[in-house]
Amino acid sequence: MDYGLTIKKNRISNQSLILDIFIWVFLILAALFILAPTIFMFTASLMPANDILKMPYRWIPKGFYWQNYWQGIRGNDGSFIYIRNILNSLIVASVVSATTVIFSALAGFGLAKYYFKGRAVVFMLIMATMMIPFEAIMIPLYLVTTKLGIQDSYAGLIAPFLVNAFGVFLMRQYFITFPDEILDAARIDGASELMIFRTIILPNSIPAVATLAILTFKSQWDNLLWPLLAVQSEEMKTIPLYIVKFMAEKHTDEGAMMAVAAIASIPILIVFFKLSKYFLGGAALYSSRKG
């Protein structure tokens, strides 16, 4: 098609072929390195402990050693507390996702579409909380939840994460481009502000809501530091705490350890591969924070 370009391509084809092969090899080797530990977790979870630390490692298990999963769920003491702990993680992550989405959407809508005195200051204040690392306020939060008597409860696990500044920012950015005319038209038709929010704004912000909900869910599923401070009883532990406990209890049974880790990872990996665009979009959105 483009005569000039093809000639140029032919001339440097040798060099670019080498570069091309180099890039493919590099990318594939990197992918192998990055995927190997996850594959290791799944294969090791199906092996008896003796096989896991054998040199060289057999990447394909000889058979399916399901006992690891049974042992992991059952626990070393046979209490099946892991099931309760998984449930706790599900409850905490779901509630936090829901409240984060609702409060972020409300605040983001208020900041994007209502012109009130002090709006800029409110926005600045909310954004300023992004600068406060959780690690710096965990001790006061620990003291507050102790004083309120919500230590070792769902309320205590959930309270510090009801909403976050990133969510407010994300929703505000999303709503800001929403045409004012539609909102005004709804007002003229007699819709209340809450009705506008519920029937016009929320249904039209599914991508932003989904992204925020998924990222929040994931970060709560991950959370170790706060549950370490907020939970004392076995019943209220979340998945990360169970893993820490299980590891300390019986460091030797590597197979069951990997099974426990695999159980914790399977749900989130399924969500990731089903809804990857929201994960990748979330990372991308983070980069728009500078704007």
Next chain:
Amino acid sequence: MNKRIPNYSIERKKARWGWIFVAPTLIFFSLFSFYPIFNALYTSLFKKKLLSLKPPDFIGLDNYSYLLKSSDFWNSMRATVVFTLGTFVPLLIFSLIFAIFIMSRKRFQNFFQLAYYSPAVLSSVVAAVIWLLIFDPRGLGNQWLNSIMNTPGIDHKWLANSVMVQMSTMLVYFWKYVGYFTIIFIVGLASIPQSIYEAAKIDGANDWKNFWYITLPLLKPTTILVSIISMLQCLRTFSTQYLFTQGGAPLAPINVITLNIYHTAIRDHQIGRASAMSIILFVIMMLFTWVQFKSSRADEISY
């Protein structure tokens, strides 16, 4: 009927609704962000013991001067700085390379993005447990390194040696987040207009010149963003180090500041001292955020 109400009252009604919408969030942040940080600042001026019924003693800046003289605190600062530098530099370089290489492919772009990002989806506790096994003396870590360096049978003491254990935590963090930053770079790359490369092609530029004179300068804002985000994240690292010490690694080499805060408060019950450390961490992160703010303002690019 609405139409007959004078305009200013509609505006006032709207203003009221604006406040109603932001109120829950503002109340939340007052209770769970602003109050705690001021509380930490206040507590850092007291000698306060966890669980003690005695009223705390006001000791001014003694907690801070204690920390500045404490070798344990400086060890934590060292561990944090070493970890941050040792992690963010490779993260930055490799995520940039990955992004450029992935974008140069016509096929499998999606596969590589998903594959590289996938460790970020695993929880940090799971990541640490997996790598603890890999770093076992009989584990994959030794097998890989020995086959690369052709040194069969050598134990590299991934978790026992004080230098190696630092490298190990960096490797875990690098593995977990390199894909995340690759995605951010890919977004940055995608925003560079294709027409610039076409113009350069007509002028006879090759791939290397393209990279050096177009891609890299135009990626400067993304590069700064990635550096700052990754540095801030590294300064806050906790889970990997916590799990590693729980798994038997020595504490001192990887006793990062967050781990030290946790131990000082929960194990040693020194709430005042832990608060002082929290404030120091907060100030350091404020400085970084301020730098980010400054540099992102100075580097607006128009195409």
